[in-house]
Amino acid sequence: MKLAVAGKGGVGKTTLTAWLGDYLARQGRSPWLVDADTALSLGSALGLPAEALPTPLMKDEALIRERVGKGFINLNPDVSDLPDRLRVRLGDINLLVMGSVAGAGGGCACEANALLKSLLAHLLLDRDQCLLVDLEAGVEHLGRGTVAAVDGLIVTAEPSWRSLSVAGQVATMAAELGLTRQVLVLNRAQSPITLPALAGLPPLAAIIPPLSSLADRQLTSPSVLHLPQQDVVDRICRDILSALETRLAPEAEEGVQPPSPR
8 A cells, every 4th residue: 555645734634644554554554655845844744853853864965965866867777775774663654854955955856856756756666665755745756657557645734725725726737647546534633524525625524623642742742642632533543544445445446346455
């Protein structure tokens, strides 16, 4: 299973990625989590202390020069050894911190972009594993060559017109790339809710209510795991994964088997 999580900045997609990764790890799936956002906060959301956070790949200029070069760059560098070389283990979770060139500043954006895209393509196309990618607001990391390997897109939003408008735009962009297996997760909302008629919004899979334990935790720690309301978090994760399986079901009816769990 290979999933991407996208949405407007600040809507909770990194928290959701951490929750899903922790849930899948407790199910014995040994997931790989990829931080491909500009905020680079997935490690801290998982409880990794600041001194243990790895250097983001986009900022590792020595590695970028080694694999891609400078000036006349190699657009297809060998990255097969990098996942195991760069990962950080947190129990049964494997974390890769890539980042996004949108936050890389000047100097080597083209070179960093080539390496980031090559590594993400390798993770999606060449490796057989449970994978969650925390994307930035758009889906620029997912080119047409890699999007077919993603089993589903989780679009995260808050109950506001602006947030849902961005969610619809992200979902539409992903659909144009061929990624139509999508669900919507609404954060900091109460059920029942009536969504506005905005173009592109995927079907609603789960509503995350305001969690008092998470709000209290965020005042003392960046970690979003092991909350007192763990039963609520686990139910949300189950609802999302179940909705994605349902979205895959029509393909099976047409003779195309959905990917088996990995």
